[in-house]
Amino acid sequence: xxxxDFEAMVVRMAREVPAQFFDGIIEVVVSPRSVPHPEREEIxxxxxxxxxxxxPASGGIQSRIVLYYGSFAALARLDPGYDWRSEAWENLxxxxxxxxxxxxxxxxLEAFDRAAEQNFARADGDRFDPAFHLDGERVAHDxxxxxxxxxxxxxxxxxxxxxxxxWHGRGYRVRVPAGATLPAYLTLExxxxxxxxxxxxxLRQKARLRDLFRVPPxxxxxxxxxxx
Numbered sequence: 532x533x534x535x536d537f538e539a540m541v542v543r544m545a546r547e548v549p550a551q552f553f554d555g556i557i558e559v560v561v562s563p564r565s566v567p568h569p570e571r572e573e574i575x576x577x578x579x580x581x582x583x584x585x586x587p588a589s590g591g592i593q594s595r596i597v598l599y600y601g602s603f604a605a606l607a608r609l610d611p612g613y614d615w616r617s618e619a620w621e622n623l624x625x626x627x628x629x630x631x632x633x634x635x636x637x638x639x640l641e642a643f644d645r646a647a648e649q650n651f652a653r654a655d656g657d658r659f660d661p662a663f664h665l666d667g668e669r670v671a672h673d674x675x676x677x678x679x680x681x682x683x684x685x686x687x688x689x690x691x692x693x694x695x696x697x698w699h700g701r702g703y704r705v706r707v708p709a710g711a712t713l714p715a716y717l718t719l720e721x722x723x724x725x726x727x728x729x730x731x732x733x734l735r736q737k738a739r740l741r742d743l744f745r746v747p748p749x750x751x752x753x754x755x756x757x758x759x
């Protein structure tokens with residue numbers, strides 16, 4: 532199915548849902564991206580409900596629903612009998628349920644908002660909290676997501692020469708760059724199914740009391756992930 536046909540189908544589906552369920556939904560959009568699961572091969576994120584604001588002036592939590600056409604297409608390539616409409620409907624209604632639950636319970640989004648701000652600081656080369664990624668969405672064991680970026684968290688006693696890890700069902704070895712120090716944020720290159728944003732390996736020591744009173748400088752560099 533072409534992306535234009537998929538978008539038209541999603542628009543028709545949204546019209547089938549009673550309007551009250553869209554209270555607080557800013558928009559339903561289709562992204563061309565594919566979002567691979569960080570651990571499981573042949574598993575993809577098909578959609579998300581993204582909180583936009585929970586300011587009182589806006590009338591509570593507002594959300595944007597995103598369906599990832601690239602993820603649907605990836606699964607369709609694996610299954611000749613893939614039912615695009617059924618899968619799209621299931622994911623659209625699933626994300627709507629997320630939004631309704633958030634509005635009912637009014638969860639605290641401050642930690643995630645702070646993590647997003649710290650991630651912007653990292654991307655801009657500014658000073659940032661080296662453990663900010665832990666306030667992101669935990670999507671797998673020791674894997675966190677903030678917007679389109681994924682963070683693989685590793686607590687180490689000392690800086691290793693290399694790190695073995697798995698991403699989307701495949702094993703990789705990452706050589707730690709010369710001159711690296713802890714904590715380190717390594718932007719990984721070379722994985723066969725990268726996420727929409729950056730994939731980062733975070734090497735850090737266990738939090739200590741003195742870390743409450745200072746923000747240590749963070750080493751940042753790119754590192755190649757070689758298949759095992």
